[in-house]
Amino acid sequence: MENLKGYLLILLKGYSPERFLNICSVHQIELWNVNHTKEGYECNISVADFKRLKPIVRKTRTKLIIRKRYGFPFFLYKYRKRKAFFLGVISAFLAVYVLSLFIWDIHIEGNYSYTEQVLLDYLSSEQIVHGMKISEVDCEQIEKLLRSQYSDIIWVSASVSGTRLIIQIEENFDKWKEKEETVYNNIVADRDCKITSIVTRSGTPMVKQGDIVAKGDILVSGVVEITDEYGAVMKTEYTSADADIYGESVYWYEDRIDLNQQKKLYTGNEKYGWSVSLFQNRLFLKAGKTGFEHFDILTENHPLVIGTNFYLPFSIEKWYYKEYCYGQVSLTKEEAEEQLKKNINDFFENLIQKGVQIVGNNVKISIDEKTGSASGRLLIIGPQGRKEPF
Numbered sequence: 348m349e350n351l352k353g354y355l356l357i358l359l360k361g362y363s364p365e366r367f368l369n370i371c372s373v374h375q376i377e378l379w380n381v382n383h384t385k386e387g388y389e390c391n392i393s394v395a396d397f398k399r400l401k402p403i404v405r406k407t408r409t410k411l412i413i414r415k416r417y418g419f420p421f422f423l424y425k426y427r428k429r430k431a432f433f434l435g436v437i438s439a440f441l442a443v444y445v446l447s448l449f450i451w452d453i454h455i456e457g458n459y460s461y462t463e464q465v466l467l468d469y470l471s472s473e474q475i476v477h478g479m480k481i482s483e484v485d486c487e488q489i490e491k492l493l494r495s496q497y498s499d500i501i502w503v504s505a506s507v508s509g510t511r512l513i514i515q516i517e518e519n520f521d522k523w524k525e526k527e528e529t530v531y532n533n534i535v536a537d538r539d540c541k542i543t544s545i546v547t548r549s550g551t552p553m554v555k556q557g558d559i560v561a562k563g564d565i566l567v568s569g570v571v572e573i574t575d576e577y578g579a580v581m582k583t584e585y586t587s588a589d590a591d592i593y594g595e596s597v598y599w600y601e602d603r604i605d606l607n608q609q610k611k612l613y614t615g616n617e618k619y620g621w622s623v624s625l626f627q628n629r630l631f632l633k634a635g636k637t638g639f640e641h642f643d644i645l646t647e648n649h650p651l652v653i654g655t656n657f658y659l660p661f662s663i664e665k666w667y668y669k670e671y672c673y674g675q676v677s678l679t680k681e682e683a684e685e686q687l688k689k690n691i692n693d694f695f696e697n698l699i700q701k702g703v704q705i706v707g708n709n710v711k712i713s714i715d716e717k718t719g720s721a722s723g724r725l726l727i728i729g730p731q732g733r734k735e736p737f
Contacts, residue, residue: 353394353418360387361409370403389414443653450479450512452650452658457516460499466514469496478660481507489514509656531585534567534732536560540594543728550588566592566732587734594731600710601722602690606678616670624662639670683719687712691721703729
């Protein structure tokens with residue numbers, strides 16, 4: 348508050364400064380940060396109280412010296428001739444205030460089956476768009492609209508934070524499972540293999556550990572026959588077969604690369620430009636041709652945000668143009684061998700991530716003057732079977 352009203356740092360000198368301080372206390376004139384120095388007493392006093400000191404100074408025969416002035420009134424006085432500066436500051440505050448009255452970012456969380464663009468397009472058809480007034484946002488209505496339009500969305504929460512409209516949704520995954528389970532299916536072999544293990548959760552197993560099966564054979568049937576104690580079929584039910592099945596099979600691996608390859612070679616020449624987006628309109632600050640025949644474009648987008656959720660309809664983008672050309676690259680036999688080994692290791696890593704165990708590897712690498720190749724058989728144990736409706 349004192350900074351707003353303004354205050355002074357004064358030096359008190361004279362015959363009886365202690366009497367001066369006592370009289371100020373009697374008249375409820377506030378002094379603070381009182382310090383005794385070689386020259387006298389230094390203290391702070393408000394501008395209003397300073398104007399009341401004249402009779403006290405005359406009565407106590409003391410002398411006051413103003414050391415420093417603090418606060419907003421003195422700041423205004425110091426820059427009183429810079430009208431354009433103050434006009435710009437006021438205009439900036441007004442602009443921020445006006446922009447704070449609108450929604451500039453619609454943020455959606457929890458969506459999986461519906462993309463953000465699909466949901467934004469629907470909201471746009473209901474006049475819920477970027478740039479709408481915050482006062483016109485009806486969060487309850489938005490929640491009702493989304494729940495009624497999309498039956499898989501069972502919970503919606505809409506809220507306004509700063510200039511962001513935050514929409515959180517939850518989808519009904521159980522409903523999807525129920526829909527899948529209403530389809531009766533068998534589990535059939537997706538390749539020739541030897542069954543190494545089978546654990547059936549629903550359906551009738553048609554094979555056992557150690558059986559040899561061909562691609563397309565039924566491993567678990569969705570037909571369940573209920574029999575009596577004599578083995579006679581009393582009732583037939585249908586279900587969606589479900590089981591964990593692993594099989595041992597042979598996979599043929601083959602890869603080939605040319606020793607003479609055409610590759611994209613970056614020259615190291617780069618250019619960049621800037622653009623400003625305002626209300627979804629882009630203005631290039633540095634335009635013109637790059638002069639490159641072939642180039643890649645990379646962009647960095649920097650939206651203007653005050654704090655965490657106070658988004659403004661401005662963003663700055665930096666555009667990178669990287670030149671490249673196509674050239675012939677000749678690999679040595681050693682480089683070709685390393686590339687083939689890397690491809691094999693990447694392929695093996697991909698299988699392992701899918702739960703496949705490699706129990707036999709007979710892949711051989713051969714390289715001639717023009718090409719390099721890797722081929723051979725793999726013995727693998729991995730998940731077996733795919734669902735087939737009936």
